[in-house]
Every structure is written in C-alpha cells, then in structure tokens.
Amino acid sequence: MLEAEGWERLSTSSLRPLTSNLQRPLSHRRRPEPIFTAMASAHEPPQIPRVYPAREREVAGPPRDFASELNSEQAAAATHGEGPLLIIAGAGTGKTRTLVYRVAHLIDRGVAPERILLLTFTRRAAHEMLSRAERLVGSASTRVQGGTFHATGHRLLRQFGKEAGLPSDFSIMDQGDAEDLMQLARANLGFGKQEKRFPKKESLHYIYSRHLNTEHAIEAILESEFPQFVEYTREIVRIFAEYTSRKAERNLVDYDDLLLFWALMLEQSPSLADRITGLYDHVLVDEYQDTNLLQARILRGMCRAHANITVVGDDAQSIYSFRGASFRNILDFPKQFVNTKIVTLEQNYRSTQPILDSTNTLISRALERFTKQLWTQRGGAEPPWLVTCRDEQAQTRFTVDRILELHEHGTALREIAVLVRAGYMSADLEIELTNRKIPFEKWGGIKFLEAAHVKDVLAFLRVLENPRDEVSWYRILMLMPGIGDVTARAMMESMADRSWDPDAFSHFVPPPRARDAHKELAALLRRLRGARRGENADAGDASVGEDMDEIRALYDAVLAERYDRPEPRLADLDQLRVIAAGYPSRSAFLAAIALEPPQSTQDLGHGGYEEDDALVISTVHSAKGKEWDAVFVIWAVDGWFPSSRSLGDEDQLEEERRLMYVAMTRARNHLAVTYPLNVYATRRGQDYSIDQLSRFIDRGVREKMQRVVPQEPAAPGAAAPVPAPPDQGPAIDLRALLRGRFGG
Numbered sequence: 243m244l245e246a247e248g249w250e251r252l253s254t255s256s257l258r259p260l261t262s263n264l265q266r267p268l269s270h271r272r273r274p275e276p277i278f279t280a281m282a283s284a285h286e287p288p289q290i291p292r293v294y295p296a297r298e299r300e301v302a303g304p305p306r307d308f309a310s311e312l313n314s315e316q317a318a319a320a321t322h323g324e325g326p327l328l329i330i331a332g333a334g335t336g337k338t339r340t341l342v343y344r345v346a347h348l349i350d351r352g353v354a355p356e357r358i359l360l361l362t363f364t365r366r367a368a369h370e371m372l373s374r375a376e377r378l379v380g381s382a383s384t385r386v387q388g389g390t391f392h393a394t395g396h397r398l399l400r401q402f403g404k405e406a407g408l409p410s411d412f413s414i415m416d417q418g419d420a421e422d423l424m425q426l427a428r429a430n431l432g433f434g435k436q437e438k439r440f441p442k443k444e445s446l447h448y449i450y451s452r453h454l455n456t457e458h459a460i461e462a463i464l465e466s467e468f469p470q471f472v473e474y475t476r477e478i479v480r481i482f483a484e485y486t487s488r489k490a491e492r493n494l495v496d497y498d499d500l501l502l503f504w505a506l507m508l509e510q511s512p513s514l515a516d517r518i519t520g521l522y523d524h525v526l527v528d529e530y531q532d533t534n535l536l537q538a539r540i541l542r543g544m545c546r547a548h549a550n551i552t553v554v555g556d557d558a559q560s561i562y563s564f565r566g567a568s569f570r571n572i573l574d575f576p577k578q579f580v581n582t583k584i585v586t587l588e589q590n591y592r593s594t595q596p597i598l599d600s601t602n603t604l605i606s607r608a609l610e611r612f613t614k615q616l617w618t619q620r621g622g623a624e625p626p627w628l629v630t631c632r633d634e635q636a637q638t639r640f641t642v643d644r645i646l647e648l649h650e651h652g653t654a655l656r657e658i659a660v661l662v663r664a665g666y667m668s669a670d671l672e673i674e675l676t677n678r679k680i681p682f683e684k685w686g687g688i689k690f691l692e693a694a695h696v697k698d699v700l701a702f703l704r705v706l707e708n709p710r711d712e713v714s715w716y717r718i719l720m721l722m723p724g725i726g727d728v729t730a731r732a733m734m735e736s737m738a739d740r741s742w743d744p745d746a747f748s749h750f751v752p753p754p755r756a757r758d759a760h761k762e763l764a765a766l767l768r769r770l771r772g773a774r775r776g777e778n779a780d781a782g783d784a785s786v787g788e789d790m791d792e793i794r795a796l797y798d799a800v801l802a803e804r805y806d807r808p809e810p811r812l813a814d815l816d817q818l819r820v821i822a823a824g825y826p827s828r829s830a831f832l833a834a835i836a837l838e839p840p841q842s843t844q845d846l847g848h849g850g851y852e853e854d855d856a857l858v859i860s861t862v863h864s865a866k867g868k869e870w871d872a873v874f875v876i877w878a879v880d881g882w883f884p885s886s887r888s889l890g891d892e893d894q895l896e897e898e899r900r901l902m903y904v905a906m907t908r909a910r911n912h913l914a915v916t917y918p919l920n921v922y923a924t925r926r927g928q929d930y931s932i933d934q935l936s937r938f939i940d941r942g943v944r945e946k947m948q949r950v951v952p953q954e955p956a957a958p959g960a961a962a963p964v965p966a967p968p969d970q971g972p973a974i975d976l977r978a979l980l981r982g983r984f985g986g
C-alpha cells in the first residue's frame with residue numbers, strides 16, 4: 243500500500259473544495275462581524291484579541307428524512323446503532339452512498355463530527371463523500387476526520403510519536419527517497435559488487451514494503467517473486483536492518499512506517515492506545531476489500547474499546563493484491579469483530595439492466611465469490627457494445643469518433659471515460675486526442691509521452707532530426723555508462739565548436755572512462771545517418787520504426803541495467819514503435835507528438851468544450867468507486883487484459899477477472915468493449931499477430947452484448963504502396979483529411 247496519495251489521479255482539476263456551496267442567495271447572508279481588529283501598536287497596552295467565530299454555513303434544504311433517499315436495506319445500514327457493521331455488496335449498489343448517509347446520520351444523532359474517522363482509498367474520495375454529507379447535515383460534516391490510512395497515520399504520529407520515541411519533527415520520505423536510502427544502505431554494506439546480479443534499489447524497497455504490508459516472510463517473497471535473488475536472503479535482510487537504522491539516525495519516516503508505527507502504538511503501549519482510540523467514537527472504511535493485514539490490525543486496535551466500526555466493500559472488486567491487499571480481510575471481518583451485523587445489497591442503481599446482464603455473467607465465472615447477482619430498475623437501453631476493430635488505429639478511430647458522437651448528443655466529456663488495463667495502452671489514443679484537440683485527463687499513470695524511457699528514445703530521434711538539440715543530447719549522453727556530467731558538457735562544447743555538424747560527435751576525443759560509450763554511441767549515430775544517405779536522401783524517411791529498432795539495440799540494455807523489471811517499460815517502447823511506424827517520416831512523427839505539451843491539453847479554451855470539461859483516461863485500478871455515463875474498455879485482448887503475466891497463476895487470473903468486472907461496472911448508460919484483431923508485435927519477430935478476444939468475454943458474456951464492427955474509412959484492397967515523389971511527401975494526408983472533418 244505504498245504511495246497511496248501518489249496513486250491519486252494526476253489531475254485534481256475537478257476537485258471541488260469542501261466549502262464549495264456558495265450558491266445561497268445573498269439576502270440569506272447575515273452581515274458578518276468585522277473580521278480584523280486593528281493591531282495594537284508597541285505603546286499601547288496589549289489587547290486580548292477577540293476571537294472571531296466561524297459562522298455555520300447554510301446549505302440548501304437538507305432532507306431530514308434520509309430513509310426516503312435510500313432503500314430499506316441501505317437505510318437500515320445507515321441508521322445502524324452501535325457495534326460492528328459490514329456492508330458487503332456488488333458494484334453500484336450504493337455502498338459509498340450508504341456510508342455518506344451513515345456519516346450524516348451519526349452527526350444528526352449528536353455524534354461530534356470530529357470524533358468520526360472516515361477512511362477512504364484516496365484523499366479525493368474522502369473529499370467527495372464529505373461534501374455529499376454536507377448537503378445532508380450542513381457544514382458540521384467538514385469537521386469529520388476523513389482521508390487515507392496513510393494521512394491519518396501521519397497525523398497521529400505527529401501528535402503521539404514523541405511519546406513512542408519518534409521526535410515529532412520527523413520528515414517523510416516519498417517512494418523515491420526511500421529507494422535512494424535503500425541504495426545508500428546497500429552501497430554502505432558493499433553489496434552489489436558481486437559478479438552476479440544483485441537486486442536494485444527499487445526491488446529492495448518493493449520486497450521490504452511487501453514484507454511489512456503482507457507479513458509474508460522475506461524468503462517467501464523472494465521465492466515467489468524474485469527467485470533469482472533467493473541466495474541473497476541474508477544480505478537483503480542486513481540491508482533492511484541498515485536501512486531501518488539509517489532512517490532512525492536521520493529522523494526519517496517512510497510510507498510504510500506511517501501504518502506500521504500506528505499499529506505498534508496501538509498494540510505495544512496501553513496508555514497510548516487508550517488516548518489514540520479515545521479520539522474517535524466511530525470509524526468507517528470504504529473499499530474495505532482492498533485493505534491489507536496491517537490496516538486490519540490498525541482497525542482492530544482503533545476499535546478495541548467501542549467496536550463502532552463500519553466497513554463497506556465488495557469481494558468481487560478486490561484488485562490490489564499486488565500491493566499486499568487481501569480480500570480475505572472483508573470475508574474474515576465478522577470473525578475479527580464479534581456480533582457483526584452484515585448487510586448485503588442487490589439492487590444496482592448505476593447501470594442499465596443490459597449492462598448488468600453482461601457484468602453479472604462475467605463475474606458469475608469467478609471461482610470464489612460472496613456477493614450476489616445484481617438487478618436494477620433501469621431497464622430499456624441497448625446492450626453493451628463489443629467492438630471488433632481491424633487494428634489499434636481502427637480502435638483509436640472508433641473510440642474517438644464515438645466519443646465525439648456522444649458529445650454531440652449532449653454527453654459532457656467529463657462523463658466519458660476510457661479505461662485501460664495498463665497505462666501504456668492508451669498511447670495511440672492520447673496522441674490522437676492531442677492531435678484533435680480533445681482535452682483529456684489521465685488518471686493512474688503518467689501520460690505516455692512524459693514517461694522517462696519514452697523521452698529517452700525520443701531524444702535519440704530528436705538529435706538525428708536536429709543536431710543542435712542540446713537538451714536531447716544531454717539526455718542521451720547521461721544515459722551512457724561512463725559518461726557523466728563533466729564529459730557530457732565537454733562533448734557538447736566540442737560539437738558546438740564544430741557548428742554541430744552531424745559528424746562532430748565522432749570527432750570528439752573522449753577520456754578513457756567514456757571511450758566505450760563514445761564508440762558505441764558514435765557507431766549508432768553513424769548507422770542511423772547512413773541509412774538515410776546514399777543516392778536518395780529521403781529514401782530512409784519511411785523507416786522511423788527501423789530507427790527505433792537501431793536505437794533500442796543500444797537502449798534496451800541501458801533500461802535493463804536500470805530496472806530489475808524492465809518489461810512494462812519495454813512494452814511502452816514497443817507501443818511507441820508501432821505508433822511511429824504509422825507516420826510517414828521521422829519529422830512528421832516528432833512534430834505530431836510535440837504539437838501540444840501534454841499538460842496544456844486541459845487548458846484548451848477552443849474547440850467548443852466547456853472549461854474543465856475533459857475526458858478521463860484511466861487505468862482500471864484508478865477508476866475504482868467511480869462512475870461515468872459512457873465507458874470504453876479498450877484493448878480487451880487476451881494477454882493484454884488479462885495481462886500475459888497473470889496467465890500462469892490462478893489467483894492472479896482471478897484478480898484480472900475482478901479487474902474486468904470493475905472496469906465494466908463503471909458505466910451508467912453506454913458501455914463499449916473494444917479489441918483490435920491485428921496487434922502489431924514488432925519485437926516478437928513478426929509483423930503482427932492475430933489476437934484473441936479477452937477470455938473473460940466468453941460466449942455467455944458475448945450473448946449479452948451487441949456486436950459492432952466499425953466501417954473502415956478507406957476502401958479495402960487499396961493498400962498497395964504507391965511511392966511518393968521525392969521531396970513532395972504523400973499526395974494526400976488521410977489523417978489530416980479526417981481531422982479536417984472536425985475542424986482540426
């Protein structure tokens with residue numbers, strides 16, 4: 243459960259402050275007391291400042307009869323008295339809504355809001371829930387203590403840590419800092435100089451964190467996830483000891499400590515435990531299926547005295563086991579808390595019946611499941627679409643066309659989401675949206691073009707295109723083993739002296755340490771340029787994909803050296819290659835991706851989109867708990883979703899199925915699942931492979947869906963390449979023509 247805050251969506255532009263309800267008419271506002279009294283001058287006797295009381299905010303007509311907004315099971319849960327309560331129910335049945343009403347009910351019943359602790363998966367979720375509660379009971383709800391486990395642990399450690407040997411001025415390390423400290427510990431002990439490969443700092447940190455969050459033995463974690471490092475178990479344990487004492491020496495606290503120290507204060511010191519648990523009368527937790535053992539321990543500790551704990555969740559939506567979460571937590575809850583009242587909900591309020599029919603069928607195949615079939619009164623509407631596309635470009639085209647169609651019919655962009663199994667799968671779509679000036683936000687992953695390794699590869703292409711591009715030169719040079727800042731600068735100076743002529747780099751005489759790197763890089767650059775020389779200076783222009791292969795012959799090794807698990811990054815680069823190959827030339831490709839710096843897509847005031855109206859592209863993990871009017875689940879290809887890494891492991895495959903369930907249950911009215919038939923797989927030594935629809939969309943599920951085949955814009959059979967005359971580029975530009983249809 244690392245970097246819980248970091249998992250939050252990159253953009254918080256739609257985050258409304260808690261105190262956003264300023265809509266009430268002016269006449270309702272009382273004239274406020276003066277806010278500032280004049281400061282006393284040095285000669286005046288000190289004045290006792292008058293305290294200016296905050297005014298209760300008026301909010302429009304709260305419904306006092308909560309029950310009328312909830313069904314009877316929801317109402318029973320919301321108004322439950324004391325003691326443990328478990329709401330375990332499927333997607334969209336109103337669990338989160340019930341929790342909001344329960345907070346409101348508790349306040350209404352006289353529980354002091356600051357004595358309610360609401361734990362959510364992201365800070366944003368807590369904000370959203372509390373601003374909904376505000377509509378029910380007014381501003382008192384803003385005093386509820388809401389946030390993530392990590393943020394709450396942080397607050398408590400600042401308050402009580404001193405009494406547990408932790409000076410209260412500790413600093414928090416983010417994940418990057420923690421990895422660096424792990425690196426220091428490793429270097430200090432002299433590990434990593436072996437002939438054989440030793441775990442890198444990221445892996446060490448991952449193993450450490452996983453051990454703390456799951457309570458699995460270090461050796462067991464190594465055996466199952468890093469068998470190549472089992473022989474280093476003793477060294478790894480020593481590094482962890484060193485890491486821990488370094489943290490202590492420097493008064494540093496990492497994310498895991500925020501949970502662990504909280505648990506330890508509750509478990510090891512009765513007096514501290516009494517004071518901490520004495521802060522809250524009620525503890526409520528959303529998305530409980532994604533908590534881990536450490537969090538369960540914390541909750542047991544927090545509720546020892548009163549057992550006023552409410553947790554809500556859905557075992558069928560447990561999707562964070564890779565971070566140490568366990569859906570056993572929710573199934574075992576009644577064992578942990580005696581006399582738990584269990585509430586199940588089966589009416590779904592989110593999706594139309596045809597969408598539910600498909601998701602019910604999908605999840606009915608799960609091997610283990612507590613929650614039941616869902617039903618809804620939202621009938622009518624058409625079945626979800628299953629869209630077969632020729633290839634990725636066709637998938638992108640369909641998705642964008644359909645988004646524009648929905649938008650033209652009145653759906654705001656922010657009511658539309660495209661969900662992907664992994665961040666890189668939206669690369670082509672992101673570029674197309676950028677080109678068409680359709681604003682989007684990306685949740686749960688950095689935008690593709692901002693990823694460091696993507697930028698690295700692009701830097702090579704950029705210096706080929708523009709030998710004076712110093713930023714890209716510096717980036718490349720710093721990648722090369724043996725070249726550091728001083729050498730890099732000297733190299734760039736010497737190239738500048740030679741007016742950046744394309745061969746300037748080869749002429750540089752490197753210091754001995756950098757000799758190999760220089761030779762290798764010079765050879766690569768020569769090869770890349772050589773391919774373009776010869777009789778026809780432009781003949782090589784069509785081969786930007788091939789350029790990338792050459793670059794990767796060098797760069798993949800750099801990547802593999804940096805990360806123990808370079809695979810997802812390599813997959814990004816595969817994707818980049820496929821995209822690049824779709825452009826007529828290197829310069830066209832570079833120009834296309836440089837069109838809009840990614841963050842500015844949200845600032846676009848033109849194009850007829852309302853301010854703030856941006857489509858959401860999200861990983862399924864980051865879409866948890868959310869809903870949209872229209873949802874696209876793209877790349878429903880076996881090996882992509884489920885991911886190929888899960889195929890050999892039954893538990894992981896089951897988690898992938900739940901992930902697909904989470905994805906499809908986000909839709910209210912429109913759902914489209916798309917998959918390309920031809921997946922260009924350049925690194926598998928072939929042009930493309932014919933791929934299979936995700937195994938989760940089996941026959942039974944397909945029967946609940948509407949098959950859709952997008953019409954191809956170009957006539958089939960016209961694909962034979964007609965060489966364009968040199969210097970003039972292609973006769974027409976299909977992408978530009980298509981773009982023109984939408985005024986781009």
Ligand code: ATP
Nearest residue numbers: 311312313332333334335336337338339591592867
């Ligand atoms: P998830 O499992 O995805 O987290 P959930 O069970 O938390 O879903 P909510 O997000 O609380 O479900 O509710 C889904 C939608 O249904 C929301 O738009 C919510 O406002 C609506 N809803 C829930 N219960 C009712 C109800 N009794 N009357 C009207 N609308 C409801």
Ligand code: MG
Nearest residue numbers: 337338339867
């Ligand atoms: Mg919810």
